[in-house]
Amino acid sequence: MNEPIKKIAVLTSGGDAPGMNAAIRAVVRACTYYRVECVGVYRGYQGLIEGDFETLNARHVSNIISKGGTILKSARSAEFRTEEGRFKAHKHLIENGIGALVLIGGDGTFTGGLKFIEEFNFPLVGIPGTIDNDIYGTDNTIGYDTALNTVVEAIDKIRDTASSHNRLFFVEVMGRDAGFIALNSGIGAGAEEILIPEKNLGLDRLVESLNKSKEKGKTSSIVVVSEGDKIGKNVFELGDYITEHFPNYDIRVSVLGHMQRGGSPSCYDRVLASRLGVAAVEALLDRTTGVMVGITNNKVSTVGLNKAIKMNNDIDPELLKVAEITSI
Incomplete structure (x- = not known):
């Protein structure tokens, strides 16, 4: 990461979640703000393997903040689980001059990202996008x-x-x-x-x-x-x-x-996605990699992708008590 990052790619992977488009929008516009080129990768890791890329600017992401799903599409990729598949994905990134990657998804997405770092030392940051809210290191995930x-x-x-x-x-x-x-x-x-x-x-x-x-x-x-x-x-x-x-x-x-x-994301999810999209780009420009950006006590935070995957959020015992009392 000695050379300054001039081009950042963004993809969505795993199950779609309301607010993913808002996160894409924030990544693209943060790149524009910091004068970095942004590339959208279609169909997640499979699109990375096939080089299904498109350069995105601020106007490309107009009017998507209110839309559910993901304009970049999402797909499972058995090929990315192989060394050959990941090699193809890395080759496309290098050939297109892409210096860093933003991953929007859940634990499966982040597991693939960790493997990519181990094999190619490629700079990337994760954004938690899953309705289950089961990712460690953030109070809430996008879509929850x-x-x-x-x-x-x-x-x-x-x-x-x-x-x-x-x-x-x-x-x-x-x-x-x-x-x-x-x-x-x-x-x-x-x-x-x-x-x-x-x-x-x-x-x-x-x-x-x-x-x-x-x-x-x-x-x-x-x-x-x-x-x-x-x-x-x-x-x-x-x-x-x-x-x-x-x-x-x-x-x-x-x-x-x-x-x-499905459905239009709530105001909370739109704001959360916007904050995390900007934070992901800023982290990469600050030479931070291998982390997930999240929200803790209403402040943007980071946690290592390995912790985000391996550790679990615990159910709040107070909520269990509230559920028992109020169901009488």
């Missing part, structure tokens, strides 16, 4: 706030029909390995129970809780289930089990699925 609002809005509507028909709804939300979406949306939507991977409630406890709700006169209930919860093989199996114990309930299962990824 929007996903929460989407889930709460959906549960509010489900509760209307649950109340009208004395129904028990199991609402599955994303979170294969982390329960942040389920816990926070469950509290925000007033769920009777919240099932998350980090805390195995167990079938007996769930049945006991639903019994208590019925004894207290509740005629309908909402149970928010993180997709990674360990009680049943899946939310439908869990619904079948509860049907056996509560024959008077009309059981319904609703899987919110990929609707949680």
Whole structure:
């Protein structure tokens, strides 16, 4: 990194998250501000391997801050997991005079970035873009706030029909390995129970809780289930089990699925993405590499990519207590 960086590339990888476009916009405009050329890489690491590049300026990213998804597209790349694939990707970067890379994505994206640093010592910085909020080193990831609002809005509507028909709804939300979406949306939507991977409630406890709700006169209930919860093989199996114990309930299962990824990003996610996009470019220009930029106590911070991948954010025990108390 002795030579000054004259060209920075940016890509999005992994699952899309609302606010990724805002981050792309911030990277491009920060490059313009600091008089550095910016190159967009289409389709993540696969585009890097194929040299699918386009020079971007401030006007290219006009009016994208409000759009969900990612204008640079995202794709899984089995080829990038091979030495040959990474060699091709590095060759395209060098041939195009690109001196540094900004990665927007989650732990899989950062794992690929670490490998790239190990093999080629190529300067890069990560920006956490994932709705699961499961990346260590930042209080919030881009897309998490929007996903929460989407889930709460959906549960509010489900509760209307649950109340009208004395129904028990199991609402599955994303979170294969982390329960942040389920816990926070469950509290925000007033769920009777919240099932998350980090805390195995167990079938007996769930049945006991639903019994208590019925004894207290509740005629309908909402149970928010993180997709990674360990009680049943899946939310439908869990619904079948509860049907056996509560024959008077009309059981319904609703899987919110990929609707949680879409939609216009919230103001919070737009601001977060803008701050982190600028911070990523500034870090690279300051000769900082191998880190992820995040937000800690409302201040921009950095953490090594290896820590961001290997370490976990813990569920706040206060939130678990709040969920228990407010579900009475």
